[in-house]
Amino acid sequence: MEKYAWTAMIKPGKKEEYVKRHSEIWQEMVELLKKAGICNYTIWADGNRLFGYYECEKGVDFAAKTQAESEIVDKWNDYMKDVMDMTMDEETGAQPHLECVFTLD
Numbered sequence: 001m002e003k004y005a006w007t008a009m010i011k012p013g014k015k016e017e018y019v020k021r022h023s024e025i026w027q028e029m030v031e032l033l034k035k036a037g038i039c040n041y042t043i044w045a046d047g048n049r050l051f052g053y054y055e056c057e058k059g060v061d062f063a064a065k066t067q068a069e070s071e072i073v074d075k076w077n078d079y080m081k082d083v084m085d086m087t088m089d090e091e092t093g094a095q096p097h098l099e100c101v102f103t104l105d
Helices: 015-023 027-035 060-068 071-080
Strands: 002-010 038-046 049-056
Touching (some): 002 060, 049 060
Antiparallel strands (some): 038 049
16 A cells, blocks of 8 residues: 655644634545545644645555546635645645655554
């Protein structure tokens, strides 16, 4: 199973709203992530810095393509843009993929 990690920033004063929106995540968004083969998805916060991690049952490329082609993801990203800053990868349309430099299995 391929792994994917990303980072972003919560805008100043918006952490509570960021957390609230994720506690009320749209069912359509959950279904899309599962359709993309995304599982074990977790987001951590260090102050306003975010670190996200998920595993891709169908591969990173499939997950990125499924998300990039989804109107739901576009709507979610638009909904979240007032509470967070994330530069999207121009090639994939997804969050920039962090380079894995160590894994302990």
